[in-house]
Amino acid sequence: MEKINEGGFFEIPAGLLYFAGDKSAQLLHGQLTNDIKLLKKGEGNFNLLLNQKGKVRAAVYVFNQGDQLGLLCEAKDKNGLLEHFSKMAPLSKVMMSDATPAYRFFHCCKPLEVFKEKYRLEPVLIGHEPITGFRSDRIGLPGIDFFVPVERVPDFMDWMAKEKVSPLDEETIECIRIEQGIPKAGVDFGEDHLPQECCLDEALNFNKGCYLGQEIIARLHYKGHVNKILKPLVISEWLHPKAGLQLLSEGVVSGNLTSVAYSTKWQSYVGLGYVPYKKSEPNSLFQIEGGGLARVTR
Numbered sequence: 001m002e003k004i005n006e007g008g009f010f011e012i013p014a015g016l017l018y019f020a021g022d023k024s025a026q027l028l029h030g031q032l033t034n035d036i037k038l039l040k041k042g043e044g045n046f047n048l049l050l051n052q053k054g055k056v057r058a059a060v061y062v063f064n065q066g067d068q069l070g071l072l073c074e075a076k077d078k079n080g081l082l083e084h085f086s087k088m089a090p091l092s093k094v095m096m097s098d099a100t101p102a103y104r105f106f107h108c109c110k111p112l113e114v115f116k117e118k119y120r121l122e123p124v125l126i127g128h129e130p131i132t133g134f135r136s137d138r139i140g141l142p143g144i145d146f147f148v149p150v151e152r153v154p155d156f157m158d159w160m161a162k163e164k165v166s167p168l169d170e171e172t173i174e175c176i177r178i179e180q181g182i183p184k185a186g187v188d189f190g191e192d193h194l195p196q197e198c199c200l201d202e203a204l205n206f207n208k209g210c211y212l213g214q215e216i217i218a219r220l221h222y223k224g225h226v227n228k229i230l231k232p233l234v235i236s237e238w239l240h241p242k243a244g245l246q247l248l249s250e251g252v253v254s255g256n257l258t259s260v261a262y263s264t265k266w267q268s269y270v271g272l273g274y275v276p277y278k279k280s281e282p283n284s285l286f287q288i289e290g291g292g293l294a295r296v297t298r
Helices: 024-029 075-086 150-162 170-179 214-223
Strands: 008-012 014-020 044-050 056-064 069-074 095-098 103-108 122-126 129-135 144-149 228-236 246-249 252-263 268-276 285-288 293-296
Touching: 014 024, 014 075, 014 103, 024 069, 056 075, 069 075, 075 095, 103 150, 122 150, 129 150, 144 150, 170 252, 170 268, 228 252, 246 268, 252 285, 268 293
Parallel strands: none
Antiparallel strands: 008 103, 014 069, 014 095, 044 056, 056 069, 103 144, 122 129, 129 144, 228 268, 228 293, 246 252, 246 285, 252 268, 285 293
């Protein structure tokens, strides 16, 4: 596993959709969980698309680019999002387009002075022309997502080398995000999970009014709490833990591991897993199916 000295970068499997028209903000505002109408030019925020039961269909970033709104999503979710919004866009006189083929998307785990405000679009001069990025802290460390036009990828790679930023392998990426407690779509959460269960509260706005799935999310926020919650864990007394194993408390199944990686920081395996909300305090212990212990770290 590679170490991060001057920084590291990796390619993001992503999709990019554009929404143009006077009612673009209104359309996205009524479907997504965060406040789209308040975004000024250059600003962005983190959002979720929920189903009618308040469970997570997709995690996305939305940006106000002045003449249009951009939506950055996981590549696996792009077609579903296109299908979802294409049913409503014509009724709102919103033009929707798929800009994915024109770009490749990279994340750079290195703080850059220009990116002070999270999710704000900023141009960076790379070669002779700027490339746009935004601070996302995607895997829990300070880091930038870049929208790189396909024809500018060689310039971007040259810039990474000049800045002494090396490619990160999948093992390193997974270890960092698990150590930092960052859930991954399709791995740690999906359509079986409420946002508050998987610690995606940053995407929720409780002052914006109605959106798809809002009633359930608001009721949970104001009147109760989830039954289970995703927590970072350090694993001991177990040689080869794996995702999917059950977590037990006093012999009773209480949750399950969703992600596992070996951490040189902890000199042990670390993981993410769902545990009962009432037993989620730091240092809470769970037995792992087949042997070993998992301890909540925070």
